[in-house]
Amino acid sequence: MSEGSSNPRRLKLRYPAQCAKCGLPLSAGAEAFWNRTTKEAYCVACAPDETQLITGVPGASAALEGARRADKRVEEARRRYGDHAAAVAEAMASRDTAASWGKGSSGEARLAAFVGKEVGDAVISFHDRLIPGTRGNIDHIFVAPVGIWVIDAKSYTGKVVQRPTGPFWRPDNKVFVGGRDRTKLVKGVEKQVEAVLAAVKGDPEIKGTLVYGGLCFVDSEWGLTDFPFQVGNIWVLYPGALRKRLNKGGSLSRDRMDHIAHRLDLSLPPAAAPRLR
Numbered sequence: 001m002s003e004g005s006s007n008p009r010r011l012k013l014r015y016p017a018q019c020a021k022c023g024l025p026l027s028a029g030a031e032a033f034w035n036r037t038t039k040e041a042y043c044v045a046c047a048p049d050e051t052q053l054i055t056g057v058p059g060a061s062a063a064l065e066g067a068r069r070a071d072k073r074v075e076e077a078r079r080r081y082g083d084h085a086a087a088v089a090e091a092m093a094s095r096d097t098a099a100s101w102g103k104g105s106s107g108e109a110r111l112a113a114f115v116g117k118e119v120g121d122a123v124i125s126f127h128d129r130l131i132p133g134t135r136g137n138i139d140h141i142f143v144a145p146v147g148i149w150v151i152d153a154k155s156y157t158g159k160v161v162q163r164p165t166g167p168f169w170r171p172d173n174k175v176f177v178g179g180r181d182r183t184k185l186v187k188g189v190e191k192q193v194e195a196v197l198a199a200v201k202g203d204p205e206i207k208g209t210l211v212y213g214g215l216c217f218v219d220s221e222w223g224l225t226d227f228p229f230q231v232g233n234i235w236v237l238y239p240g241a242l243r244k245r246l247n248k249g250g251s252l253s254r255d256r257m258d259h260i261a262h263r264l265d266l267s268l269p270p271a272a273a274p275r276l277r
Contacts, residue, residue, distance in 0.1 A: 008033035008047055017041040022203040045203070045263040107155030107218045108139050111239055115142065118243045124261040130271040131195040137271035138192045141264060143257050146250030147210030148264075150196050151242065152189045156182065159221040160236065162229045173229055175236050177220050186231045189213045193234075199267035205259055209252065216242055 010033050017026045020040035026032050033047035034040075077089035112127050124143040131137060140151040158178020166172040174183045193213040200206040214235040228237035237245075252260075 008035045008042060010044075010047075013041065019043040019046055021046040024202065043266075045259075045266050046205075108153045111151070111153045111216060111218050111242075112140065114239050115140075115243065115246065119144075119246045123246050124257055126261070126264060126268070128271045129264075129268040131192065131268070136188075136191065136195075138195065138268065141196065141268070142246055143252075143261050143264070144246045144248070144250065145252045145257070146245065146248045147212060147252065148196060148200075148260065149212050149214060149242070149246065150189065150192050151214045151216050152185065152192060153216050153218055154182075154185065155219045156217055157219050157221075159223070160217055160226065160238075162226070162236070173231050173236075175215070175229075175231055177217060183231060185215055186234045189215050189234045190232070195268065196264070199264055200260065203259075203263060205256065206263065209256075209260065212245075214242060 010031065013026055013028055013030050013032050013034075016028050017032065018024070019026060019032075019042055020038075021042055022045070024043045024045075026041055026043060031044055033042040033044065035042070074086050074090045078086035108127070112125065115123070115125060119142075122144070126141040126143075127139065129138045129141060138150060139153045140149075142149040142151065154177075156177045158180075161176040163174045163176060164171060165174050174181060175186070176182065190213065193211055196211055200209065200211075212235065213233065214237055215231075216237055216239060218239055220238070222238050228235055228241045230236070
């Protein structure tokens with residue numbers, strides 16, 4: 001940092017303060033950087049050290065939620081019918097979990113692996129991030145030269161169909177997958193985009209960075225002449241189309257991307273902790 005003649009020192013604040021760079025309120029006891037010369041505090045995102053980013057585990061929340069529900073069913077069977085019934089419940093619950101929650105977790109993991117292989121270090125990836133203050137999570141965040149992509153991965157099967165809707169002066173689309181209306185999924189992505197915007201708001205180095213939202217169907221079918229489309233401001237797309245957008249050139253330098261990633265890592269923590277057996 002260039003502010004002041006001395007190097008800011010990392011410490012825990014004794015009193016509440018405010019980041020001199022982005023204006024973030026800092027509570028007493030929070031880790032921050034303190035410049036003794038200028039008597040100014042800086043949040044760890046504005047004066048980052050060499051701390052390694054925690055990228056997260058794709059599909060972790062879905063896997064843990066499935067395991068939690070399975071455990072609940074087993075314990076309910078044990079309470080009502082005894083240990084022998086619980087053994088049967090455990091076998092059945094494991095099968096159902098693999099068929100439902102395991103499918104979603106697998107889809108997220110496969111999309112993360114695809115992006116890692118096809119795009120590599122050109123983007124900075126985060127997976128399964130918590131939306132603080134809610135029980136919701138964000139499947140994937142990709143910091144790319146073109147901006148920030150917020151992706152909700154879905155493992156639905158069937159053909160993806162775009163159906164125009166709305167009056168001609170305000171056209172929009174609906175999305176159907178396998179004949180079923182899946183347009184409501186867009187609301188979830190909009191909420192995730194809002195969380196990312198809240199995470200980067202106020203940082204002068206990130207101001208103006210574009211944030212895109214996408215609903216990515218990893219197992220669905222697309223016609224040869226079908227292209228990604230938007231429902232409101234959210235893109236509906238397939239993995240190959242996402243790859244093309246992530247590889248697109250943009251104005252963000254690598255240093256700027258690293259700065260964005262550091263703030264996102266601090267603001268949107270991993271949603272799922274390792275499950276203790």
